[in-house]
Amino acid sequence: MKNKEKILKEVSLKDVRIDDQFWNRRLEKNHTVTLKHQYQQLVKTGRLENFKKAAGLETGNFYGMFFNDSDVYKWLEAASYTLANINDLKLSKRVEDVVELLAEAQEDNGYLNTYFILEEPDKKWTNLGMMHELYCAGHLFQAAAANYRATGKRKLLDIACKFADLIDAKFRLSEHKGVPGHEEIELALVELYRVTENDNYLKLSEYFINNRGKHYFKKEVENLSNVAGINFEQNIENFDNFTMSKYYQEFFLDENNKYDGSYAQDHLPVREQNEIKGHAVRAMYLYSAVTDIVLETGEKSLLKALENLWHNMTKKKMYITGGIGSTHDFEGFTENYDLPNKSAYAESCAAVGSIMWNHRLLKLKKDAKFADLIERILYNGLLSGVALSGDKFFYVNPLASDGDHHRKGWFHVSCCPPNIARLLASLQKYIFLQKEKNIFVNLFISSKLNAEIMGHKVTLLQNSNYPWDSTMNYKISLETSFDFKLNIRFPDWADGADVFVNGREQRVKVKNNYLIIDRNWKDNDQLKIVFEMPVKRVKSHPAVKENRNHFALIRGPLVYCLEEVDNNVSLDEIIIPGDSQIKVKYDADLDGFNYLEGKAFTEKHSNWENKLYIEKREVVYEELKFKAVPYYLWDHRDPGQMRVWLREYNK
Amino acid sequence: MKNKEKILKEVSLKDVRIDDQFWNRRLEKNHTVTLKHQYQQLVKTGRLENFKKAAGLETGNFYGMFFNDSDVYKWLEAASYTLANINDLKLSKRVEDVVELLAEAQEDNGYLNTYFILEEPDKKWTNLGMMHELYCAGHLFQAAAANYRATGKRKLLDIACKFADLIDAKFRLSEHKGVPGHEEIELALVELYRVTENDNYLKLSEYFINNRGKHYFKKEVENLSNVAGINFEQNIENFDNFTMSKYYQEFFLDENNKYDGSYAQDHLPVREQNEIKGHAVRAMYLYSAVTDIVLETGEKSLLKALENLWHNMTKKKMYITGGIGSTHDFEGFTENYDLPNKSAYAESCAAVGSIMWNHRLLKLKKDAKFADLIERILYNGLLSGVALSGDKFFYVNPLASDGDHHRKGWFHVSCCPPNIARLLASLQKYIFLQKEKNIFVNLFISSKLNAEIMGHKVTLLQNSNYPWDSTMNYKISLETSFDFKLNIRFPDWADGADVFVNGREQRVKVKNNYLIIDRNWKDNDQLKIVFEMPVKRVKSHPAVKENRNHFALIRGPLVYCLEEVDNNVSLDEIIIPGDSQIKVKYDADLDGFNYLEGKAFTEKHSNWENKLYIEKREVVYEELKFKAVPYYLWDHRDPGQMRVWLREYNK
Structure with missing residues (x-):
């Protein structure tokens, strides 16, 4: 598709190596502590056991929240990213074992969701609004794409594709009316399309996005006794006597008991949305997917909605830490300018989601302002979510506290810890982008990039003591001299920048918030940029x-x-x-x-x-x-x- | 008792006539609209019917809240005060009819409480903490004292004394361990003592005050199934599924389910209390009674506690409107300096109670700073409680609103409307006080006082356009010239005062926040005081x-x-x-x-x-x-x- 020519492109996971004073310890903890700690939690809390039961290796009922499979998938994704650049045989084996378990649990037709397999095999696809069935599938697909990219192994990808084909047949090909209550599968399908080049997955993603806002959830619960989850005893923290009907009433209906749907961004078709509403994580995953569709198709009507929504979020509904979600009530956005500090939600997952969305917008719009925002979230609202020790997490990231809010090892609903883990494990994705003769440097994380420009091999070394110091040093290694452009983000926090090439100060152009250093680069050229960082x-x-x-x-x-x-x-x-x-x-x-x-x-x-x-x-x-x-x-x-x-x- | 020589004394209700631009319309509305409107409510809501049922004139169950008798008594008190200076035959007849009804409802031994007579005759005095049994009796006694003072008729007073004698025998004389959950009877008994000069009532009041803080309420509910009110279906607004055990747990126990009692000022003996706590109206009624005891006995240990409590309230827990009570949760005081505006409680009844307490302190301490406070409450936190029309009331008086708080004609728990009515009907009580050769002017309400000083008749006319203007004019009428002191409050809001006697400026002494004009007064002498009122x-x-x-x-x-x-x-x-x-x-x-x-x-x-x-x-x-x-x-x-x-x- 011709749109792909215009956008900025990611470099391969293996082509970026981080070696950064600030981040090394964090990434090492993520690898050596977080992944281990979370795996232990997956075991301890019955999340992995659910797969064993579904595979028939053990007996017993499903245990825990109905969407617990997704935590296994996010752990798999995080572990896979880690394996892209680190040779860890034990972790690799652990990943393979989990993938093997998934294969055994998967039904012959491709279906895979341990809650439904174990508890309500006849109620599949009956309660998309509340049961997170497509959401879990989405996390499986994202993990599969990451695993394939990082390891080149196909087994998890095959599991994902088999399930994706089943969902495609169930929904798009048979025009079944339904969309996920919690978005996620939409962006995961685009990822699956990118690694497989199977158009069906892109089309299925578009199918879900195009059917949003049609109030299908209302129709699903018209006969509440027929839908999944009704008789399952849920035990959600902070929700006394949780039932599906209470959940539906509280989150999908307005004060007058009329259908609203904005909680799950189902109030209007996506193209008509311009105010960001509802559950913040859902919104981030949806708009990430919509941006992916625009990246692949260039569709203008979706782009317009995205611009309005981003503007509304960043200018009226975002904390200075980059956190989003002003209320604990429904983990989401409230009125414009309603940003209470002590009762802020600013969920860690929403920070991950916002980084994902802004990264896609950066590729699409080629403006470093999106990288400014990624950085703001990364160093503040996201990083606060995990302790230096790597085994304690914030679910909620308030901007004021009276001393009673502390990180915890795990949660009953534990989406955030593995979400932070997969973001940190894939941090190298967010540093560089590339397009034709251009390299774009978006984050000042000391690292080495191996790129290829117009057939030439380029090694770019970025080095600094950031974020404590704002002098950025670059070294270029080339086989032969040639012309290309280095586009270094000119951050919003910098009052000025001095640029030196091989020790000599240069005047450079600024475009789309990038400093453009366009020259005939030679091997061992040195670039130094000193930002004013008051x-x-x-x-x-x-x-x-x-x-x-x-x-x-x-x-x-x-x-x-x-x-x-x-x-x-x-x-x-x-x-x-x-x-x-x-x-x-x-x-x-x-x-x-x-x-x-x-x-x-x-x-x-x-x-x-x-x-x-x-x-x-x-x-x-x-x-x-x-x-x-x-x-x-x-x-x-x-x-x-x-x-x-x-x-x-x-x- | 010798203490009585030192204190300031009230003048007779009939000796003060208000004729004031600001207040005339308010008092007229109180007489012609409020008293009529509230009587209709007493009829409409079954409050009077409960007495008919108790008297055997009608059949049926008790209807409404178990403390609804008190609203009838407060209306009787307001109507009685009104009759002190206004000849209204229809109102007089209505009062007599209600008194007659009370006499018929009263049991032979003196007992009178329609809830207990009709619903739980065998459970009298079993749940003093929560059933407001002594509270209702107190309002009967206060109404009786007011009725006797205003009309000279003994019938209501006899009903009250018969019931008070029964309570005295039940409690003090038999040393029955119990105190009222909602204070009120303590101050009412002192009033009854003052009009009857029967020492027993003063002693009974002291008995209740001295037994407070001994945690009797805890003992009462040790076997909850034995106490009154358990099986009566209460229907309290804003309290879903109200039950006695929930009420007890929520209001009398702390977070750890240990007995606290501060809600009803039962956490400590009164003499040991120094921080004002709990339900604001209860606190005001209790400390009014305690001040009454000090007025009668001069007891030092009680005085010390009162000083600490007053200091804590006025310097740390009072709104600028004079309102008290910072939370809707238990209608009471919270932490020091916790004074939220929109969610302020500042109940109209608490304003009435605070005026009552400060009036007693004024008599005791002879310092006009207490009158400053009475005035602040009267013109702000109290007066906001009733609409100009006289038939709509605030229960709660917040200091900020977003437009959703409005006065209502009546409430399910309707203590406030008749409380405001009785305060306004007795407004003349608060203007003047007297002691030996001194007249004290505490409020700048245009009015005429007929006093007797050392055997001389004195008429003092106070006239101004207050609160819009701060020039106060006085005219003294005498039969013969003689020496006495006029003590005019020097208000806290005044930056200065110019005093003119017969047009000539005078220098005067200030003591205890009074301007003292001490001279040989002659008939027709004129005094003018011009306060600076920026x-x-x-x-x-x-x-x-x-x-x-x-x-x-x-x-x-x-x-x-x-x-x-x-x-x-x-x-x-x-x-x-x-x-x-x-x-x-x-x-x-x-x-x-x-x-x-x-x-x-x-x-x-x-x-x-x-x-x-x-x-x-x-x-x-x-x-x-x-x-x-x-x-x-x-x-x-x-x-x-x-x-x-x-x-x-x-x-």
Whole structure:
């Protein structure tokens, strides 16, 4: 399809090697701790056992939440990405064993979902709105595509294709009216299409996207006693007496008990949507898939909707950490500018989803502003989701806390931990893109790229002490000199950039937020870029009520926060002048990090002399120092208050 | 008892006649609309019918809430006060008929409570903690004392005394361990003692106060199946599936299901209490009674507790409107400085109770600061509770609203409407006090006092256009000249006062917040006092989080608020400079009132150009005029937002 000529392209997983001070330890933990810890959880919580039961290797009922298969698939995806560049025989064997188990559990016709196989074999495809049946299939397909790309082995891919063919026959080819309640399969089918080049999968993805907004979920539950899941005893944390009918009423109907559907983005056809609504993770997966379709087909009407939705999300419904989802009630988007801090949801999965969506938009629109956003999410709202130790996770990432929110090893609904794992395991995907004579550098993660441009081999070495320092060094290795363009992202946080080629300062063009260094490159050429990376005081739009008279501190990609452990007074008492100098200092604790230190005040209460309301008073301030640490690091030391938005001193 | 010599004394109800521009219409409405409207409600809602059933005049079960008798008593009290100075034969007959009905319903031994007579005659006195049995008796006694004082008739007083004697025998004389769950009888018994001079009633009141804090309620429910109310189907608004055991658990136990009791001030003996806690109305009635005991006995240990409790309430737990109670959950006090505006409770009954308590403290402590508080509550948090029309009431008086809170004609639990009625009907009580050669003027309500000082007849005429104007005119009429002291409250809102006697400026002493004009008064002497009454911007203690960067506008006794109907932008968008001039203007609407007008700004959002977070920006303001109206008047015009605390402009 001709659209593919215009877009930016990913490089092969194996062609990028990360070697970065900041990320090495994280990725090593992800490999050595997280993947092991999560595998143990899959065993402990019966998730793998469900497959054994479905395969007939063990007896017993399905155990756990009906969508637990998806956690196995996300672990498989994460493990597969890891194997792309790391030779780990034990992990490789473990992956193969799980794939073997899936093969044994898969039914002869290709069907694979252990809940339905074990509990309701006759109720397949009867409750797409609530039972996550197509969602689980989607995670299988994504894992299969990743596994094939990383290892070249076909076994998991074959399982996926067999199931995808069954779903294609059930839905698209027989025009069965239905779409997934929780999107995911749509983007996974495009991935499957990309690795197999089987057009059917792309068409099936389009089929699901084009049928969204037709209120099929309403029809599904017209006779609630016929649908799947009704008699299964669900046991969802924080939902007392969970039943399908309560779930339907609470999430799919409005206050007047009329069908709404925006929870699952089913309120309108996708092409007519322009305000981002409903469950945040679902929205991210859907719009990632829609962007994939545009990447493959160039369809204009979908593109217009995507632009409106992205604009609405990023300008009216996103936390400064990149987090999305303002309410715990339905894990989703609320009104424009409704961004409460303490009760923020900002689910880790939604951060993963938003990175996925923005990565696709970056490829499509070729504008580094999407990479700015990927970076903001990655270093803040996503990275906060996993502890330095690699075995504790946030499901929810608030921007303020009174000290009672902590990372946990696992959750009853445990979508987030393996989602973070697969994102980190595939981090090399997000650094570079390529198109004809152009290499695009989107993230400043020290790494080596082996690329091929117009038949020439190019090795690009990126090196820096980012995010603590903003000098980026590049070394180009070539067999022969030739002309190509290096497009280095000019980040939104940088006030300026000095570009040096082989030590000589250069003036360069900026386009679509990329610095373009276009020259006849020679072997061993050196490129240095020094970005201005000051501490910034950022305000939020005045319609965000909670943040009025407050500001946030950022430096480079990092959002900072105050923690009680570093500051000796209640954080709400700290008032920070709008103009004083803020110093950047180094702390060797917690793998080492830069913190911000500056002058602050607290208002002395003593001059209130037991008054509650008074007219005139001389305000007496006490000076103190505040210490702000990177947001992603919070809740690693003594528990206590945390605030991203800080009171501004106005006098 | 010798203590009585030291305290300030009330004057007879009949010796004060109000004739005041501001209050005349309110009192007339109270007489002609409120009392009629509420009597109709007593009929309509079965409250009077319960007495007929108890008297055997009708058949049927008790109907409504188990404490509904109290509304009849409060109406009787309000009607009785009204009859003190107004000759209304129809009302007088209606009162007599109700009293007659009470006499017929009363059991031979004196017992009177229609719920127990009709529903659980064998369960009397078994559930004092929750069934409001002694509370209802208290309201009967208060009504009886008021009726006797106002009319001189003994019938209601005899009913009350017969019941009080029964309770005295049941409790004090037989040392029965029990106290009321909802206080009220304690202060009512002191009233009964004052009109009858029967010491037993004072001793019974002390008995209840001295036994508080001994956790008797816990013992009562040890065998929950034996107590009253268990099988009666309660139907309380906002309480789904109300049961006694739920009620007990929610209100009397703490989070760990251990007995707490602070909800009903039973956590500690009264003498050991120093932080005001629990249900606000209960607290006010209890501490009113305790103050009454100190007034009668001078007991020091009780006085110390009262001082601590009053200090805690007024300096840490009171809204600027005088309202108290920060949570809907248990209608009560929460943590120090926890004063949310939109979700404020500030129940009208609690305002009545606080006026009652402060009036007693004023008599005891002889300091006009208590009258300052009475005035603040009266003109704001209390008066907001009743519409100008006299037939609609607030139960809850928040300090901010988004337009969904409105006065109603009656409530399922309808304590507030008759409570406001009895307060307004007895308003003359709160203007003057007397002691030996001193007259104390506590409220600036135009009125005539007929007093007797050292055997001399004195008529004091107070006249002003208060609260709109702060010039107070007094005329003294005497038969013969003699020395006495006029003590005029020097209000907390006044920045200064000029005193003129017969047109000549005088220097006077100030003591205990009274201006003391001590002279040989002659017939027709004129006193004029001109108080400085500027508009004031008031801040709240910095620990009140919600009010940071906000201020409230007051002038004289009135707290002002912004209403959406007067201001063309969303009220949260209005920012008011801290230093600009604020004009006082007159509006003839709604019986006429002064409003405040001044310069305000809204921040233009256009310069945000679709940004959600930005570093530097030039703030562009649009200027507008704001209009603030007295708080008591809010929700009389088009529904919409209301705010007492206004955003302060800091630049």
